[in-house]
Amino acid sequence: MNEVHDARALYIHIPFCRSKCPYCSFYSIADGEGLTASYVEALLKQIENLSDRFSTIYIGGGTPTVLSLGQLKKLLGSLKKYVGRSVEFTVEANPESLTADKIKLFLDSGVNRISIGVQSLSDGRLAQLGRIHDSKTAVNAVMLSRKNGFRNINIDLIAGLLEDHPDSMKAEVEEAAGLPVTHISFYILSYEKGTPFYRKLKRGEIKPAADEIVSYIYTEVADFLGSRGFGHYEVSNFAKKGFESRHNLNYWANGPYTGLGSSACSYAGGVRSGNIADIGRYIADINTGKSPVSFREKLSPKRSAGETAAFKVRTAEGIDYGWFKKKTGFNLPDKAEAIGKLVTEGLIKFKKKGGARTGICLTKKGFLFCDIVSRELL
Ligand code: SF4
Numbered sequence: 152m153n154e155v156h157d158a159r160a161l162y163i164h165i166p167f168c169r170s171k172c173p174y175c176s177f178y179s180i181a182d183g184e185g186l187t188a189s190y191v192e193a194l195l196k197q198i199e200n201l202s203d204r205f206s207t208i209y210i211g212g213g214t215p216t217v218l219s220l221g222q223l224k225k226l227l228g229s230l231k232k233y234v235g236r237s238v239e240f241t242v243e244a245n246p247e248s249l250t251a252d253k254i255k256l257f258l259d260s261g262v263n264r265i266s267i268g269v270q271s272l273s274d275g276r277l278a279q280l281g282r283i284h285d286s287k288t289a290v291n292a293v294m295l296s297r298k299n300g301f302r303n304i305n306i307d308l309i310a311g312l313l314e315d316h317p318d319s320m321k322a323e324v325e326e327a328a329g330l331p332v333t334h335i336s337f338y339i340l341s342y343e344k345g346t347p348f349y350r351k352l353k354r355g356e357i358k359p360a361a362d363e364i365v366s367y368i369y370t371e372v373a374d375f376l377g378s379r380g381f382g383h384y385e386v387s388n389f390a391k392k393g394f395e396s397r398h399n400l401n402y403w404a405n406g407p408y409t410g411l412g413s414s415a416c417s418y419a420g421g422v423r424s425g426n427i428a429d430i431g432r433y434i435a436d437i438n439t440g441k442s443p444v445s446f447r448e449k450l451s452p453k454r455s456a457g458e459t460a461a462f463k464v465r466t467a468e469g470i471d472y473g474w475f476k477k478k479t480g481f482n483l484p485d486k487a488e489a490i491g492k493l494v495t496e497g498l499i500k501f502k503k504k505g506g507a508r509t510g511i512c513l514t515k516k517g518f519l520f521c522d523i524v525s526r527e528l529l
Contacts, residue, residue, distance in 0.1 A: 158206035159419070160401045161233065163194060163226075164412030165212040166430055169248060173281040173351075174309075176343035178414035178428045179213035186430050190413075191222045193437035197411045198229045205409075207239040207398035214268075216248040223253060227260035234261035239397040241266055241305075246284040246292040254299045264396075265296050266305040266336075272323045279312050280340075281347075290330065297331040303394055304332045310368050311340030313358050320368045321375060328379045333394035337372055338387050339365055366519050373518070386465045386513075386521045403466050405459040405478070413443070421455045423448050456481040461525035469502060469512025483511070489527040493517075498524050 166179040167187055183190075208230060218226070234240055241264040242257050249267070257265065269289040271277045277285060289306075296304055308327060310320050327335060342349045342359065351357045359365075373383050381389035385403060388396065401408065407419035414428035427433050427445040436443040450458070456479035463470045475483045484490070490511060493499040498517035502510040517524055 158397075158401055158406060159203050160207045160209065160398050160406065160408040161201075161203075161205040162398075162408055162410045162415055163198075163208070163210045164410065164415040165210060165215040165218060166190075166413050167212065167217045168214045169217055169245070170281075170283050173347035174340060174342070176346050177213065180430065183430060186434070187218055187222055189434050190430060191218065191226055193434045194226060194411055195229045196437050197443075201233075201409070203409065205233050205238065207241070207401060208233060209241045209243075209398045211241075211243045211266075214245045214248060215242055216244040216250075216253055220250075220252050220256060223256055227256065227262070230260070239264055241396070241398060243268065244292065244296075246289040249292045249295070251295055251299060254296055254301070258300050263301075264303040264305065265301050266307070266334075267292050267296065269293070269306040269327070270309050272326050273319070276312060276315075276323075279314070280309065293330045293332060303334070304330075305334035305336060305396070306330070306332050307336045307338065309338050309340050310372070311338075311360050311365050313360050315360050315364065315368060317364065317368050317371055321371055324372050324375060328376060328381065334388070334390040334396065335376060335381055336388050337369075337376070339369065369519060370515070382467070383518070384467045386518055400466070403462045405455070405462050421450045421452065423450065452480060455479065457529040460486070460528040464499070464511065464513065464524055464528055465521055467512065469499075469510055471502065471510040473509070475510075484508075486528065493524055493527055 167183045168179045168181050171179070171181040210226070215223070238261070240262045242262050243266045244253070245268045254265070267289070269292075270280055270282055272286045272289060274285050293304060293306060306327060308324065324337070340359070342352045348357065352359065373389070376389045377383055380391055382392060382395075383389050384395050385399070388399065390396070408417060409419075410417045410426065413426055413430045413433035416423060416425040424444045424447040426443040427436065433443045459475065459479050460470060460483060470483060472483050475481065490499070494501070497514055498520055499511045500514050501508045502512055513521060513524065
């Protein structure tokens with residue numbers, strides 16, 4: 152995985168949800184039914200103008216499965232020429248809007264990976280998270296996907312609510328690992344600015360779980376998933392061997408990607424750009440032949456190298472010095488002060504070959520404090 156490659160990823164953002172979850176900071180709207188048809192038409196126009204080949208395609212959101220079957224058919228049909236056996240093609244789905252018809256359409260269209268927003272298998276925790284599905288619907292969505300032919304299924308789980316207890320979390324993860332899934336994304340709830348949860352936190356109406364409890368839960372869950380054959384290959388991601396998300400590995404290697412849709416970002420050759428985070432204006436821009444790009448920045452080679460280090464260190468395999476030099480032109484050991492500090496703090500360790508230092512990677516403790524490590528290496 153530590154190879155330098157120029158695979159380009161395609162991301163398509165569907166910024167619609169049935170209801171807005173109180174912890175979510177992604178750009179999406181809950182009352183956009185009247186806009187979905189013209190949004191898909193705008194996406195089709197953008198897709199028509201693509202010139203690259205892609206090694207991975209990811210339709211995310213938002214909630215792609217809020218689109219109607221007909222809209223999804225149009226969207227997936229327009230991607231036909233980019234789909235191939237070697238392309239990892241993922242669609243995100245939420246339990247309440249995933250139907251057998253949509254699953255069949257995905258499979259017929261070359262989608263080979265489905266990522267289901269389960270979040271929890273406890274009805275109480277789902278209600279606390281403001282989710283509109285229950286655990287039975289979540290399990291049914293996984294089973295239906297498997298029954299209809301998906302071999303590569305991810306589910307997302309979230310921990311970090313005040314009442315979360317290590318034993319009940321472990322029981323939940325145990326149940327999740329018993330489902331026919333190949334990949335589990337396990338996130339710790341964060342209180343992002345601008346969300347209802349953040350405002351409640353500031354007003355003292357909710358309290359996050361204590362750091363020690365969250366750390367304990369995370370470590371226990373990671374150990375448990377490891378014992379069930381889910382390799383801990385990135386801070387929040389666990390996969391059965393060979394089912395690591397290639398799309399996300401490209402992000403963590405700071406590889407190039409093209410983002411389509413409102414608020415989607417693109418990155419290539421040190422240039423990052425983002426589309427306008429306003430569905431109506433995005434559609435109007437596309438329809439009038441204007442660029443929907445609302446910002447573009449050229450990163451300096453040093454900044455780009457810093458970002459590569461900050462992203463890549465999140466993976467279990469860490470950063471090989473040779474890989475980093477080839478990819479960025481910079482020597483990672485030149486960051487001796489930051490690296491020395493992180494090693495002393497027990498957050499990273501050296502990778503060695505024949506006694507020589509060949510790179511760095513996170514320690515078990517480092518996985519818990521990865522944001523600190525990334526900040527230091529930026
Ligand atoms: S369904 Fe997903 S994208 Fe939509 S509001 Fe909830 S967490 Fe955010």
